[in-house]
Amino acid sequence: MRFAVLAASTALALVIPSGMVHAQDAGKEPFRAVERGELGFGAPGEARVMSAAERANLRGGPGTGDGTVGRLEARERDVVSGEAGDRTRIRGAGGGAALVLARLLTKTGPSDDREISGAAACRQSVDGPENARRAVWRLQRWRPGASHVRFKDYLGTAFAVGPDRFVTSFHVLFDSYARGDFRGRLYLFRKGNPPLVEVSQIGRVSITRDLAEFRTAVPVEDYLDVRCWSEPQGELTALGYRNGILSAGSSVRPSGAAYEDGDRFAFAVPSSRFPHLIGMSGGPILNDNGLVGVTFLGASNVVYGIKTKYVQQLLAGDLGTDCSNARDLRRCFQEEAHRVRALALQGDPWAQYEMGTVLKSTVRRIDSSLGHDVEALLEAAEGGFWRAQVELVDMYVAGLRVNRNIPEAFRILRDLASRNDIPSMYDMGRWHYYGWATPADRVLARRWLDEAAQHDFGPAKTFLRQKY
Known part of the structure; x- marks a missing residue:
């Protein structure tokens, strides 16, 4: 099977050891969509957000003799909640309070309280790459009985779309639920202030688009304005907690998505730096104009995203099932699963x-009485639905719940490759090389492998080095 869901959990993903790229290391090479600061990150309307003009000490009291409790780095932002003499009271780590010299702070964000249009919000600078990264969090589970939140229990990535509103992939959220009740046991982590925020309420969920929203008890300053959106064009950057470390992977060339079907898209990030993408699910995909989509799937170093329009529909209440008032999340998820069944009967691919x-x-x-309807999968594949075709290739090759049919698998694979599905290009090269379902032809094999390698698909590059 070529694809792995990019949650960090072993229940939903194949965990493959690989190198890591820390956010600080990633910053050594500019990622334009993040660095230029044109992505519409804002601050809560009720909050007064200010940034440090230079490095400033945070103290527990108004005098210089009061102990230092922290530090604001130059251009770092925080929420102001009052004054104490010549010092300004700000929110401290863990939700407490600290004082900083007022003269060291400058105002940031909108100049007044008027509503900002989507275009204006997208043009508004947010002071560089760190603010963009600060909108992206690691979603982590607190296991019942554990004395602390353990690093290895992280689930995937989420990002803020409002002061207390977040988006992630549904499979990332559901994996925590599958291991037990998670009300009060899900947390968001990051480097910064605050470093930890508790998830307080699950909102709308969509299985078909693999999206979920939730809210937090404590507001955050930096969030992505979903009014700032773009088609998957130009250089694309995926942000997420790859193997638990905040990483940014950009497309090799500013050529946009290699594959696009109107709803989902795919592109490759450099295989030398991102051989695998475990943990990136739920993270935002960006270009210079704003949010392009959300990562939900990966194949080696290829990122698959769902377009921003579905995030907008989810947040507007036009997609999925609302679980915000559900007393029993299991029943709410079952309601969503049965909604999917009804849509399938109506022909929704x-x-x-x-x-x-x-x-x-x-x-x-979610519900053992549902699923495994092979006829529904066949109908979706016959209609050209990409993900159904990908799975059907594997099923025909293995004879899994269908009669083994290698020629039919080859026909579907060729159709996928001709539509620029990068892993399918690589598979076509291997099938021609080894003569699977077609006479061996190493010249034609190389054409397909070169095509995949030009999109920087790591396995294709390795195959070419070893065989040619």
Whole structure:
């Protein structure tokens, strides 16, 4: 199977050891979508947000003799809540308070309280790359009985879309639920202030678009304005907690998505730095104009994203099932699973895939009476639905719940490759090289492998080095 869901959990992803790139190291090479600060990160409307003009000490009291409790770095922002003489009271780490010299702070954000249009918000500078990264958090589980939140229990990535509102992939959120009740046991982590925020409420969830929203008890300063959106064009940057470390991977060339079907898209990030993408699910994908989509899937170093329009629909209440007032999340998720079943019966290809998938059935994990409807999967594949076709290739090769049919698998694979699905280009090269379902032809094999390698697909580059 070529694809792995990019949650950090072993229940939903193949965990493969790989190198890591820390955010500080990633910053050594500019990622334009983040660095230029044109992504519409704002601050809560009720909060007064200011930034440090230079490095400033945070003290526990108004005098110079009071102990230092922290530090604001130059251009770092925080929430101001009052004054004490010549010092300004700001929110401290862990939700407490600290004091800093007022003259060392400058105002940031809108100059007044008027509503900012989407275009204006997108043009507004947010002081460089760190603020963009500060909108991205690591979603982590607190296991029942544990004395602390352990690093290895992280689930994936989430990002702020409002002061107390976040978006992630549904499979990232559901994996925590699958291990037990998570009300009050999910937390967001990052480097910064505050470093930890508790998830207080689950909002809308969508299985078909693999999206979920939730709220936190404490507001945050930096968030992505979803009014600032773009099609997957130009240089694309995926932000996420890859193997638990905040990382940024950009497309090799500013050429946009290699694959696009109107709803989802795919592009490769440099294989030398990102051989695998475990933990990136739920993170934002950006370009110079704003939010392009959300990472939900990966194949080696290829990122698959769901477009921003579905994030907008989720937040507007036009997509999925609302769990914000649900007393029992299991029942709410079951309601969403049965909604998917109804959509599949109406011919929705997204829902048909979810009802028919054999290898990674979310609806079946929620309700064992649903799922494994191979006829629904076949119908979605016949209609050209990309993800159904990918799975059907694996099923025909393995004879899994269908009769083994290598020629049909080859036909579907060729169709996928001709539509610029990068891993399918690589597979076509291997099939031609070894003569699977077609006469061996190393010249034609190389054409397909070169095509995949030009998109910087890591396995294709390795195959070419070893065989040619």
